[in-house]
Amino acid sequence: MPATADESGSRLPPSFRVTDEMADWARQHAPNVPWTTTAAFIDYWTAQPGSKGRRCDWTATWRNWMRREQATIERHPGFRGTPVQTIVAPIRAARPNEVEVCSKHRGQRAGSCGLCRAERIAADTG
Structure with missing residues (x-):
């Protein structure tokens, strides 16, 4: 039916x-x-x-x-x-012209580091 x-x-x-x-x-x-x-x-x-x-x-x-x-x-x-x-609402830097850098991954922004995010998700699901 x-x-x-x-x-x-x-x-x-x-x-x-x-x-x-x-x-x-x-x-x-x-x-x-x-x-x-x-x-x-x-x-x-x-x-x-x-x-x-x-x-x-x-x-x-x-x-x-x-x-x-x-x-x-x-x-x-x-x-x-x-x-x-993340694209629509980017994280604001502490100062207008200063970008915080991820302490673990060179070249990545702190707070929006895709590598750190992937590690957290992998640890949570693993």
């Missing part, structure tokens, strides 16, 4: 926006997640092909996405979120 429209879900609607209730929920449950995460969420699910891009409850999917981002930030305090967020 084929699934009904409700059972198979729907694509993310183009009108998807964070409501006041969702914003209140995020302030309480995902306080460290930057708002650029919602733009990454929308881009990801809009680009997801076929049945992978279908969900029954987009608000619940957004809440789960925010929970995962909050957990990542808590596990890796130096990690500023997804690579998209």
Whole structure:
């Protein structure tokens, strides 16, 4: 028997926006997640092909996405979120013309060193 429209879900609607209730929920449950995460969420699910891009409850999917981002930030305090967020919201240097350098990896910026991030993730999953 084929699934009904409700059972198979729907694509993310183009009108998807964070409501006041969702914003209140995020302030309480995902306080460290930057708002650029919602733009990454929308881009990801809009680009997801076929049945992978279908969900029954987009608000619940957004809440789960925010929970995962909050957990990542808590596990890796130096990690500023997804690579998209790192590009969109770069880490500011202590002084306008001064760039802090990673103490472990020459040529990398402190706080956004991809090599340090990869080592932290590998240690956490290993």
